[in-house]
Amino acid sequence: xxxxxxxxxxxxxxxxxxxxxxxxxxxxxxxxxxxxxxxxxxxxxxxxxxxxxxxxxxxxxxxxxxxxxxxxxxxxxxxxxxxxxxxxxxxxxxxxxxxxxxxxxxxxxxxxxxxxxxxxxxxxxxxxxxxxxxxxxxxxxxxxxxxxxxxxxxxxxxxxxxxxxxxxxxxxxxxxxxxxxxxxxxxxxxxxxxxxxxxxxxxxxxxxxxxxxxxxxxxxxxxxxxxxxxxxxxxxxxxxxxxxxxxxxxxxxxxxxxxxxxxxxxxxxxxxxxxxxxxxxxxxxxxxxxxxxxxxxxxxxxxxxxxxxxxxxxxxxxxxxxxxxxxxxxxxxxxxxxxxxxxxxxxxxxxxxxxxxxxxxxxxxxxxxxxxxxxxxxxxxxxxxxxxxxxxxxxxxxxxxxxxxxxxxxxxxxxxxxxxxxxxxxxxxxxxxxxxxxxxxxxxxxxxxxxxxxxxxxxxxxxxxxxxxxxxxxxxxxxxxxxxxxxxxxxxxxxxxxxx
Numbered sequence: 001x002x003x004x005x006x007x008x009x010x011x012x013x014x015x016x017x018x019x020x021x022x023x024x025x026x027x028x029x030x031x032x033x034x035x036x037x038x039x040x041x042x043x044x045x046x047x048x049x050x051x052x053x054x055x056x057x058x059x060x061x062x063x064x065x066x067x068x069x070x071x072x073x074x075x076x077x078x079x080x081x082x083x084x085x086x087x088x089x090x091x092x093x094x095x096x097x098x099x100x101x102x103x104x105x106x107x108x109x110x111x112x113x114x115x116x117x118x119x120x121x122x123x124x125x126x127x128x129x130x131x132x133x134x135x136x137x138x139x140x141x142x143x144x145x146x147x148x149x150x151x152x153x154x155x156x157x158x159x160x161x162x163x164x165x166x167x168x169x170x171x172x173x174x175x176x177x178x179x180x181x182x183x184x185x186x187x188x189x190x191x192x193x194x195x196x197x198x199x200x201x202x203x204x205x206x207x208x209x210x211x212x213x214x215x216x217x218x219x220x221x222x223x224x225x226x227x228x229x230x231x232x233x234x235x236x237x238x239x240x241x242x243x244x245x246x247x248x249x250x251x252x253x254x255x256x257x258x259x260x261x262x263x264x265x266x267x268x269x270x271x272x273x274x275x276x277x278x279x280x281x282x283x284x285x286x287x288x289x290x291x292x293x294x295x296x297x298x299x300x301x302x303x304x305x306x307x308x309x310x311x312x313x314x315x316x317x318x319x320x321x322x323x324x325x326x327x328x329x330x331x332x333x334x335x336x337x338x339x340x341x342x343x344x345x346x347x348x349x350x351x352x353x354x355x356x357x358x359x360x361x362x363x364x365x366x367x368x369x370x371x372x373x374x375x376x377x378x379x380x381x382x383x384x385x386x387x388x389x390x391x392x393x394x395x396x397x398x399x400x401x402x403x404x405x406x407x408x409x410x411x412x413x414x415x416x417x418x419x420x421x422x423x424x425x426x427x428x429x430x431x432x433x434x435x436x437x438x439x440x441x442x443x444x445x446x447x448x449x450x451x452x453x454x455x456x457x458x459x460x461x462x463x464x465x466x467x468x469x470x471x472x473x474x475x476x477x478x479x480x481x482x483x484x485x486x487x488x489x490x491x492x493x494x495x496x497x498x499x500x
Contacts, residue, residue: 032080034118036090036111038063038073045069045150052109058120062104068130070150070183071097072109087113096185097127098152130156139171142209149177154217155188158198161206169205170238175212182219190221190250197222197233197266205236205269212244212277214496220249220263227259228266230302237271245482245496246279249316254287259294261286262302262330263314270306270334276482282316282345289322291350291380297322298330298358299345306334311481315344315374324389325349326358327374332393333362340467340478342371342487346402351380352389354413355402359383360393363417367395369467369478377405384408386424386431392416395438397463399446401425401475411438421461447473469499 034054040046047064077088094107109120136147160168188195199206249263260267263282286295296303299314327343352359355372383390386400391412410424415436426432426440449472451460468476477487483496
Protein backbone atom coordinates (compact mmCIF):
# COMPACT_ATOMS: atom_id res chain seq x y z
CA UNK A 1 0.00 0.00 0.00
CA UNK A 2 2.85 2.34 0.82
CA UNK A 3 4.34 1.60 -2.60
CA UNK A 4 1.07 2.65 -4.29
CA UNK A 5 1.10 5.95 -2.39
CA UNK A 6 4.73 6.54 -3.42
CA UNK A 7 3.99 5.88 -7.09
CA UNK A 8 0.98 8.22 -6.99
CA UNK A 9 3.08 10.97 -5.31
CA UNK A 10 5.77 10.73 -8.01
CA UNK A 11 3.17 10.88 -10.79
CA UNK A 12 1.44 13.93 -9.32
CA UNK A 13 4.78 15.68 -8.76
CA UNK A 14 5.80 15.03 -12.38
CA UNK A 15 2.55 16.50 -13.66
CA UNK A 16 3.06 19.63 -11.57
CA UNK A 17 6.61 20.02 -12.90
CA UNK A 18 5.35 19.80 -16.49
CA UNK A 19 2.42 22.16 -16.00
CA UNK A 20 4.35 25.32 -16.88
CA UNK A 21 6.51 23.83 -19.65
CA UNK A 22 4.73 22.24 -22.60
CA UNK A 23 5.95 20.76 -25.85
CA UNK A 24 3.89 20.27 -28.99
CA UNK A 25 5.09 18.27 -31.97
CA UNK A 26 4.60 14.92 -33.63
CA UNK A 27 7.38 13.61 -31.40
CA UNK A 28 6.72 15.30 -28.04
CA UNK A 29 9.34 14.53 -25.42
CA UNK A 30 11.16 12.07 -27.64
CA UNK A 31 14.71 12.28 -28.85
CA UNK A 32 17.28 14.68 -27.35
CA UNK A 33 16.45 17.02 -24.47
CA UNK A 34 16.05 20.70 -25.34
CA UNK A 35 17.69 23.33 -23.13
CA UNK A 36 17.19 27.08 -23.51
CA UNK A 37 19.93 29.26 -22.05
CA UNK A 38 18.85 32.89 -21.44
CA UNK A 39 22.13 34.73 -21.33
CA UNK A 40 23.07 37.15 -18.60
CA UNK A 41 26.08 38.73 -16.96
CA UNK A 42 28.67 39.84 -19.51
CA UNK A 43 27.12 37.61 -22.21
CA UNK A 44 23.52 38.80 -22.23
CA UNK A 45 20.79 41.08 -20.96
CA UNK A 46 19.76 39.33 -17.73
CA UNK A 47 21.54 39.87 -14.44
CA UNK A 48 22.41 36.16 -14.44
CA UNK A 49 22.24 33.39 -17.04
CA UNK A 50 19.27 31.08 -16.60
CA UNK A 51 18.77 27.64 -18.18
CA UNK A 52 15.21 26.50 -18.91
CA UNK A 53 14.90 22.79 -19.60
CA UNK A 54 12.24 20.85 -21.43
CA UNK A 55 9.93 19.23 -18.85
CA UNK A 56 11.17 21.25 -15.88
CA UNK A 57 9.08 24.01 -14.27
CA UNK A 58 10.62 27.50 -14.63
CA UNK A 59 11.63 29.33 -11.44
CA UNK A 60 9.02 31.38 -9.61
CA UNK A 61 11.42 34.19 -8.70
CA UNK A 62 11.46 37.07 -11.23
CA UNK A 63 14.10 37.11 -13.96
CA UNK A 64 15.80 40.50 -13.69
CA UNK A 65 16.71 42.39 -16.87
CA UNK A 66 19.86 44.51 -16.73
CA UNK A 67 19.53 48.25 -17.28
CA UNK A 68 19.08 48.92 -21.02
CA UNK A 69 18.50 45.19 -21.51
CA UNK A 70 15.82 43.58 -23.67
CA UNK A 71 13.63 40.51 -23.30
CA UNK A 72 13.91 37.89 -24.65
CA UNK A 73 17.64 38.36 -24.12
CA UNK A 74 20.33 36.77 -26.27
CA UNK A 75 20.03 32.99 -25.93
CA UNK A 76 21.41 29.62 -26.87
CA UNK A 77 19.50 26.43 -27.65
CA UNK A 78 21.10 23.08 -26.86
CA UNK A 79 19.54 19.88 -28.19
CA UNK A 80 21.14 16.83 -26.66
CA UNK A 81 24.03 19.09 -25.71
CA UNK A 82 24.62 20.30 -29.30
CA UNK A 83 24.25 24.01 -30.10
CA UNK A 84 21.20 24.35 -32.39
CA UNK A 85 20.50 28.04 -31.80
CA UNK A 86 20.38 28.93 -35.48
CA UNK A 87 17.46 26.54 -36.08
CA UNK A 88 15.22 28.04 -33.40
CA UNK A 89 13.22 31.23 -32.89
CA UNK A 90 12.35 32.58 -29.44
CA UNK A 91 9.45 34.96 -28.78
CA UNK A 92 7.92 36.47 -25.64
CA UNK A 93 4.36 37.58 -24.95
CA UNK A 94 3.06 39.61 -22.04
CA UNK A 95 6.42 41.19 -21.22
CA UNK A 96 7.29 44.75 -22.30
CA UNK A 97 10.98 45.58 -21.77
CA UNK A 98 10.63 49.08 -23.25
CA UNK A 99 8.85 50.80 -20.37
CA UNK A 100 10.77 53.71 -18.87
CA UNK A 101 9.96 52.68 -15.28
CA UNK A 102 10.94 49.16 -14.19
CA UNK A 103 8.06 46.79 -13.58
CA UNK A 104 7.43 43.08 -13.12
CA UNK A 105 5.39 41.34 -15.83
CA UNK A 106 4.20 37.75 -16.13
CA UNK A 107 4.41 36.25 -19.58
CA UNK A 108 5.23 33.33 -21.83
CA UNK A 109 8.32 32.29 -23.79
CA UNK A 110 7.79 30.26 -26.95
CA UNK A 111 10.66 28.40 -28.62
CA UNK A 112 10.18 26.75 -32.00
CA UNK A 113 12.09 25.30 -34.90
CA UNK A 114 9.00 25.14 -37.10
CA UNK A 115 8.23 21.56 -36.10
CA UNK A 116 8.60 21.39 -32.33
CA UNK A 117 7.23 24.15 -30.11
CA UNK A 118 8.36 24.47 -26.51
CA UNK A 119 6.43 26.83 -24.21
CA UNK A 120 7.54 28.21 -20.85
CA UNK A 121 4.59 29.92 -19.18
CA UNK A 122 4.06 31.96 -15.99
CA UNK A 123 7.51 33.53 -16.24
CA UNK A 124 7.93 36.62 -14.08
CA UNK A 125 10.29 39.21 -15.52
CA UNK A 126 11.43 42.50 -13.97
CA UNK A 127 12.26 45.05 -16.68
CA UNK A 128 14.67 47.98 -16.43
CA UNK A 129 15.30 51.62 -17.26
CA UNK A 130 17.86 52.80 -19.83
CA UNK A 131 20.02 55.87 -19.31
CA UNK A 132 23.40 57.15 -20.41
CA UNK A 133 25.05 55.78 -17.28
CA UNK A 134 24.05 52.30 -18.41
CA UNK A 135 26.20 52.39 -21.56
CA UNK A 136 29.41 50.40 -21.26
CA UNK A 137 32.57 52.17 -22.40
CA UNK A 138 33.81 55.73 -22.17
CA UNK A 139 33.26 56.86 -25.77
CA UNK A 140 36.51 58.80 -25.69
CA UNK A 141 38.32 57.05 -28.53
CA UNK A 142 38.16 54.04 -30.82
CA UNK A 143 39.79 51.86 -28.14
CA UNK A 144 37.22 52.78 -25.50
CA UNK A 145 33.96 53.24 -27.40
CA UNK A 146 30.44 53.19 -26.09
CA UNK A 147 29.07 49.67 -26.62
CA UNK A 148 25.77 49.22 -28.48
CA UNK A 149 24.43 45.67 -28.31
CA UNK A 150 20.65 46.07 -28.63
CA UNK A 151 17.93 48.33 -29.98
CA UNK A 152 17.37 50.19 -26.70
CA UNK A 153 20.99 51.34 -26.64
CA UNK A 154 20.90 52.31 -30.32
CA UNK A 155 17.85 54.49 -29.69
CA UNK A 156 19.54 55.94 -26.60
CA UNK A 157 22.55 56.93 -28.73
CA UNK A 158 20.24 58.75 -31.15
CA UNK A 159 18.68 60.58 -28.20
CA UNK A 160 22.09 61.57 -26.84
CA UNK A 161 23.51 62.75 -30.17
CA UNK A 162 20.37 64.77 -30.86
CA UNK A 163 20.35 66.24 -27.35
CA UNK A 164 21.91 69.37 -25.91
CA UNK A 165 25.19 67.83 -24.71
CA UNK A 166 27.39 68.12 -27.80
CA UNK A 167 29.96 65.67 -26.41
CA UNK A 168 28.00 62.71 -27.70
CA UNK A 169 28.05 64.01 -31.29
CA UNK A 170 31.80 63.46 -31.44
CA UNK A 171 32.00 60.30 -29.35
CA UNK A 172 33.01 56.83 -30.46
CA UNK A 173 30.55 53.93 -30.72
CA UNK A 174 30.81 50.22 -31.46
CA UNK A 175 28.02 47.77 -32.33
CA UNK A 176 28.84 44.34 -30.89
CA UNK A 177 25.73 42.30 -31.82
CA UNK A 178 23.15 42.11 -34.58
CA UNK A 179 20.27 44.46 -33.73
CA UNK A 180 16.63 44.02 -34.77
CA UNK A 181 14.60 47.25 -34.72
CA UNK A 182 11.33 45.35 -35.26
CA UNK A 183 11.13 43.59 -31.91
CA UNK A 184 7.56 43.39 -30.59
CA UNK A 185 6.52 46.39 -28.47
CA UNK A 186 9.60 48.40 -29.48
CA UNK A 187 8.46 52.04 -29.85
CA UNK A 188 10.60 52.45 -33.01
CA UNK A 189 9.20 49.39 -34.79
CA UNK A 190 6.72 49.55 -37.65
CA UNK A 191 3.22 49.70 -36.21
CA UNK A 192 4.40 51.17 -32.91
CA UNK A 193 6.36 54.23 -34.07
CA UNK A 194 9.57 54.91 -35.96
CA UNK A 195 13.28 55.37 -35.44
CA UNK A 196 14.70 58.85 -34.93
CA UNK A 197 17.89 59.32 -37.00
CA UNK A 198 21.22 59.74 -35.25
CA UNK A 199 22.20 63.36 -35.99
CA UNK A 200 18.67 64.22 -37.03
CA UNK A 201 19.28 67.81 -38.20
CA UNK A 202 22.01 70.09 -39.55
CA UNK A 203 22.27 71.47 -36.00
CA UNK A 204 22.95 68.05 -34.44
CA UNK A 205 25.59 66.65 -36.79
CA UNK A 206 27.25 63.32 -36.00
CA UNK A 207 31.04 63.76 -36.02
CA UNK A 208 32.12 60.66 -34.15
CA UNK A 209 32.99 57.12 -35.22
CA UNK A 210 30.48 54.30 -35.53
CA UNK A 211 31.88 50.82 -36.16
CA UNK A 212 29.44 47.93 -36.49
CA UNK A 213 32.22 45.33 -36.75
CA UNK A 214 30.23 43.53 -39.45
CA UNK A 215 27.09 43.28 -37.32
CA UNK A 216 23.71 43.90 -38.94
CA UNK A 217 20.99 46.39 -38.00
CA UNK A 218 17.72 45.10 -39.43
CA UNK A 219 14.24 46.53 -39.97
CA UNK A 220 14.97 50.24 -39.66
CA UNK A 221 11.60 51.97 -40.08
CA UNK A 222 11.09 55.69 -40.81
CA UNK A 223 7.83 57.11 -42.14
CA UNK A 224 7.67 60.87 -41.76
CA UNK A 225 8.10 64.30 -43.37
CA UNK A 226 11.11 66.61 -43.55
CA UNK A 227 14.78 66.22 -44.43
CA UNK A 228 17.88 64.37 -43.23
CA UNK A 229 16.47 60.87 -42.89
CA UNK A 230 18.24 57.54 -42.54
CA UNK A 231 19.87 55.62 -39.72
CA UNK A 232 22.05 58.75 -39.61
CA UNK A 233 20.53 62.06 -40.60
CA UNK A 234 23.69 64.16 -41.00
CA UNK A 235 27.30 62.91 -40.82
CA UNK A 236 29.82 65.73 -40.55
CA UNK A 237 33.43 66.40 -41.47
CA UNK A 238 34.95 63.97 -38.98
CA UNK A 239 32.10 61.46 -38.92
CA UNK A 240 32.97 57.90 -39.89
CA UNK A 241 30.64 54.95 -40.44
CA UNK A 242 32.39 51.61 -40.97
CA UNK A 243 31.59 47.90 -41.25
CA UNK A 244 27.85 48.46 -40.92
CA UNK A 245 25.12 46.39 -42.53
CA UNK A 246 21.49 47.39 -42.85
CA UNK A 247 18.87 44.82 -43.87
CA UNK A 248 15.26 45.55 -44.81
CA UNK A 249 15.34 49.26 -44.08
CA UNK A 250 12.13 51.11 -44.93
CA UNK A 251 12.45 54.88 -45.25
CA UNK A 252 9.43 56.76 -46.57
CA UNK A 253 9.26 60.56 -46.55
CA UNK A 254 6.25 62.57 -47.69
CA UNK A 255 5.91 66.30 -48.38
CA UNK A 256 6.69 69.08 -50.78
CA UNK A 257 10.30 69.68 -49.76
CA UNK A 258 12.00 66.60 -48.29
CA UNK A 259 15.69 66.21 -49.24
CA UNK A 260 18.72 64.23 -48.13
CA UNK A 261 17.09 60.83 -47.76
CA UNK A 262 19.01 57.53 -47.59
CA UNK A 263 18.80 54.27 -45.70
CA UNK A 264 22.19 54.58 -43.96
CA UNK A 265 22.94 58.32 -44.21
CA UNK A 266 20.79 61.24 -45.30
CA UNK A 267 23.57 63.82 -45.77
CA UNK A 268 27.31 63.02 -45.83
CA UNK A 269 29.33 66.21 -45.50
CA UNK A 270 32.84 67.08 -46.70
CA UNK A 271 35.33 64.86 -44.91
CA UNK A 272 32.72 62.35 -43.75
CA UNK A 273 33.31 58.68 -44.47
CA UNK A 274 31.21 55.60 -45.19
CA UNK A 275 33.38 52.51 -45.61
CA UNK A 276 32.78 48.77 -45.96
CA UNK A 277 29.06 49.20 -45.31
CA UNK A 278 25.85 48.17 -47.07
CA UNK A 279 22.08 48.29 -47.19
CA UNK A 280 20.29 45.16 -48.44
CA UNK A 281 16.66 45.00 -49.55
CA UNK A 282 16.08 48.65 -48.70
CA UNK A 283 12.93 50.53 -49.68
CA UNK A 284 13.66 54.26 -49.87
CA UNK A 285 10.79 56.42 -51.12
CA UNK A 286 9.97 60.12 -51.33
CA UNK A 287 6.39 60.99 -52.22
CA UNK A 288 4.54 64.23 -52.85
CA UNK A 289 7.25 66.02 -54.86
CA UNK A 290 6.66 67.96 -58.04
CA UNK A 291 8.51 66.43 -60.98
CA UNK A 292 11.37 68.96 -60.99
CA UNK A 293 11.93 69.09 -57.23
CA UNK A 294 15.12 67.49 -55.91
CA UNK A 295 14.68 64.49 -53.66
CA UNK A 296 18.41 63.87 -53.15
CA UNK A 297 17.46 60.29 -52.53
CA UNK A 298 19.80 57.29 -52.48
CA UNK A 299 19.68 53.62 -51.60
CA UNK A 300 22.61 54.07 -49.17
CA UNK A 301 23.31 57.83 -48.95
CA UNK A 302 21.00 60.66 -49.95
CA UNK A 303 23.61 63.35 -50.65
CA UNK A 304 27.37 62.89 -50.64
CA UNK A 305 28.59 66.46 -50.42
CA UNK A 306 32.34 65.98 -50.43
CA UNK A 307 32.55 62.80 -48.39
CA UNK A 308 34.11 59.45 -49.24
CA UNK A 309 32.13 56.28 -49.87
CA UNK A 310 34.21 53.16 -50.38
CA UNK A 311 33.76 49.37 -50.53
CA UNK A 312 30.01 49.74 -49.97
CA UNK A 313 26.82 48.62 -51.72
CA UNK A 314 23.03 48.78 -51.83
CA UNK A 315 20.19 46.58 -53.02
CA UNK A 316 16.44 47.10 -53.02
CA UNK A 317 14.31 49.94 -54.42
CA UNK A 318 14.63 53.73 -54.66
CA UNK A 319 11.60 55.70 -55.84
CA UNK A 320 10.45 59.31 -56.11
CA UNK A 321 8.07 61.43 -58.13
CA UNK A 322 10.78 64.09 -58.20
CA UNK A 323 14.38 64.07 -59.39
CA UNK A 324 17.95 63.39 -58.23
CA UNK A 325 17.73 59.73 -57.19
CA UNK A 326 20.36 57.01 -57.39
CA UNK A 327 20.71 53.37 -56.42
CA UNK A 328 23.63 54.13 -54.11
CA UNK A 329 23.70 57.95 -53.86
CA UNK A 330 21.16 60.56 -54.89
CA UNK A 331 23.48 63.57 -55.34
CA UNK A 332 27.27 63.29 -55.47
CA UNK A 333 29.16 66.59 -55.45
CA UNK A 334 31.72 68.95 -53.85
CA UNK A 335 34.82 66.82 -54.55
CA UNK A 336 33.25 63.69 -53.14
CA UNK A 337 34.55 60.22 -53.97
CA UNK A 338 32.81 56.92 -54.62
CA UNK A 339 35.20 54.00 -55.06
CA UNK A 340 34.96 50.20 -55.21
CA UNK A 341 31.21 50.31 -54.59
CA UNK A 342 28.08 49.10 -56.38
CA UNK A 343 24.30 49.10 -56.41
CA UNK A 344 21.76 46.48 -57.43
CA UNK A 345 18.84 48.71 -56.44
CA UNK A 346 16.07 49.50 -58.93
CA UNK A 347 15.55 53.24 -59.32
CA UNK A 348 12.44 55.15 -60.41
CA UNK A 349 12.15 58.92 -60.76
CA UNK A 350 11.43 61.79 -63.09
CA UNK A 351 14.89 62.86 -64.24
CA UNK A 352 18.49 63.11 -62.97
CA UNK A 353 18.34 59.44 -62.03
CA UNK A 354 20.91 56.65 -62.32
CA UNK A 355 21.62 53.11 -61.24
CA UNK A 356 24.50 54.23 -59.01
CA UNK A 357 24.20 58.04 -58.76
CA UNK A 358 21.37 60.38 -59.73
CA UNK A 359 23.16 63.68 -60.11
CA UNK A 360 26.79 64.77 -59.92
CA UNK A 361 26.93 68.52 -60.30
CA UNK A 362 30.44 69.74 -59.48
CA UNK A 363 33.85 69.18 -61.03
CA UNK A 364 36.55 67.09 -59.33
CA UNK A 365 33.98 64.65 -58.03
CA UNK A 366 35.14 61.06 -58.57
CA UNK A 367 33.48 57.73 -59.36
CA UNK A 368 35.96 54.91 -59.83
CA UNK A 369 35.95 51.12 -59.87
CA UNK A 370 32.21 50.91 -59.31
CA UNK A 371 29.14 49.48 -61.04
CA UNK A 372 25.34 49.32 -61.15
CA UNK A 373 23.07 46.47 -62.21
CA UNK A 374 19.59 47.66 -61.19
CA UNK A 375 16.90 48.87 -63.57
CA UNK A 376 16.36 52.60 -64.10
CA UNK A 377 12.84 53.79 -64.87
CA UNK A 378 12.33 57.39 -65.97
CA UNK A 379 9.10 59.33 -66.02
CA UNK A 380 10.90 62.27 -67.61
CA UNK A 381 13.39 62.45 -70.44
CA UNK A 382 16.53 64.27 -69.26
CA UNK A 383 19.66 62.91 -67.56
CA UNK A 384 18.77 59.25 -67.12
CA UNK A 385 21.56 56.67 -67.16
CA UNK A 386 22.45 53.13 -66.17
CA UNK A 387 25.31 54.30 -63.93
CA UNK A 388 24.64 58.02 -63.47
CA UNK A 389 21.94 60.47 -64.52
CA UNK A 390 23.66 63.87 -64.86
CA UNK A 391 27.45 63.64 -64.82
CA UNK A 392 30.03 66.27 -63.93
CA UNK A 393 32.15 63.65 -62.16
CA UNK A 394 35.35 62.04 -63.36
CA UNK A 395 34.36 58.42 -64.03
CA UNK A 396 36.86 55.62 -64.53
CA UNK A 397 36.89 51.82 -64.59
CA UNK A 398 33.16 51.45 -64.02
CA UNK A 399 30.20 49.80 -65.74
CA UNK A 400 26.42 49.47 -65.87
CA UNK A 401 24.30 46.49 -66.92
CA UNK A 402 20.79 47.37 -65.75
CA UNK A 403 17.75 47.80 -67.96
CA UNK A 404 16.82 51.36 -68.95
CA UNK A 405 13.02 51.56 -68.96
CA UNK A 406 11.24 54.19 -71.09
CA UNK A 407 14.20 56.42 -71.97
CA UNK A 408 17.83 57.10 -71.07
CA UNK A 409 21.41 56.19 -71.94
CA UNK A 410 23.46 53.11 -71.18
CA UNK A 411 26.03 54.64 -68.82
CA UNK A 412 25.29 58.35 -68.30
CA UNK A 413 22.25 60.40 -69.23
CA UNK A 414 24.36 63.53 -69.63
CA UNK A 415 28.16 63.55 -69.77
CA UNK A 416 29.90 66.81 -68.94
CA UNK A 417 33.23 65.46 -67.71
CA UNK A 418 35.80 62.81 -68.55
CA UNK A 419 34.81 59.14 -68.74
CA UNK A 420 37.65 56.61 -68.97
CA UNK A 421 37.57 52.84 -69.56
CA UNK A 422 33.91 52.58 -68.58
CA UNK A 423 31.26 50.43 -70.23
CA UNK A 424 27.62 49.50 -70.45
CA UNK A 425 25.85 46.35 -71.63
CA UNK A 426 23.95 47.14 -74.83
CA UNK A 427 21.87 43.96 -74.58
CA UNK A 428 20.61 44.09 -71.00
CA UNK A 429 20.19 47.86 -70.99
CA UNK A 430 18.40 48.00 -74.33
CA UNK A 431 20.56 51.03 -75.22
CA UNK A 432 22.80 51.08 -78.27
CA UNK A 433 23.15 54.82 -78.96
CA UNK A 434 26.55 56.47 -78.51
CA UNK A 435 27.21 57.72 -74.98
CA UNK A 436 30.19 60.07 -75.02
CA UNK A 437 33.45 58.34 -74.18
CA UNK A 438 31.64 55.42 -72.55
CA UNK A 439 31.77 52.21 -74.57
CA UNK A 440 28.84 49.90 -75.24
CA UNK A 441 29.53 46.16 -75.34
CA UNK A 442 27.39 43.06 -75.63
CA UNK A 443 26.81 40.76 -72.68
CA UNK A 444 29.18 38.19 -74.17
CA UNK A 445 31.89 40.81 -74.58
CA UNK A 446 31.47 42.02 -70.99
CA UNK A 447 31.42 38.60 -69.33
CA UNK A 448 35.03 37.60 -69.79
CA UNK A 449 37.68 35.83 -67.72
CA UNK A 450 40.16 38.71 -67.93
CA UNK A 451 40.46 42.23 -69.37
CA UNK A 452 40.75 42.33 -73.17
CA UNK A 453 43.30 45.06 -73.96
CA UNK A 454 43.00 45.37 -77.75
CA UNK A 455 40.86 44.60 -80.77
CA UNK A 456 37.15 44.90 -81.52
CA UNK A 457 36.31 43.09 -78.28
CA UNK A 458 38.55 45.27 -76.11
CA UNK A 459 36.97 45.76 -72.69
CA UNK A 460 38.06 46.64 -69.14
CA UNK A 461 41.22 48.15 -70.55
CA UNK A 462 43.69 48.95 -67.79
CA UNK A 463 41.48 47.55 -65.03
CA UNK A 464 43.35 46.14 -62.02
CA UNK A 465 42.90 42.45 -61.27
CA UNK A 466 43.86 43.30 -57.72
CA UNK A 467 40.60 45.27 -57.44
CA UNK A 468 38.35 43.28 -59.78
CA UNK A 469 37.58 39.56 -59.86
CA UNK A 470 37.14 38.27 -63.42
CA UNK A 471 35.38 35.00 -64.26
CA UNK A 472 34.19 33.56 -67.55
CA UNK A 473 30.48 34.17 -68.24
CA UNK A 474 30.23 36.62 -65.32
CA UNK A 475 30.48 40.37 -65.02
CA UNK A 476 33.56 41.46 -63.04
CA UNK A 477 33.03 41.83 -59.30
CA UNK A 478 34.81 43.84 -56.65
CA UNK A 479 37.20 41.86 -54.47
CA UNK A 480 37.17 44.01 -51.35
CA UNK A 481 33.69 45.53 -51.24
CA UNK A 482 31.67 44.71 -48.11
CA UNK A 483 30.56 41.06 -48.20
CA UNK A 484 32.19 40.63 -51.61
CA UNK A 485 31.26 36.95 -51.88
CA UNK A 486 27.56 37.88 -52.02
CA UNK A 487 27.97 39.46 -55.45
CA UNK A 488 27.93 36.04 -57.11
CA UNK A 489 25.11 34.39 -55.16
CA UNK A 490 23.27 37.00 -53.10
CA UNK A 491 20.24 34.81 -52.44
CA UNK A 492 22.21 31.90 -51.03
CA UNK A 493 25.56 33.21 -49.80
CA UNK A 494 25.28 34.89 -46.40
CA UNK A 495 28.98 34.88 -45.66
CA UNK A 496 30.55 38.30 -45.50
CA UNK A 497 34.06 37.95 -46.88
CA UNK A 498 36.40 39.46 -49.41
CA UNK A 499 37.12 37.60 -52.64
CA UNK A 500 40.72 36.31 -52.63
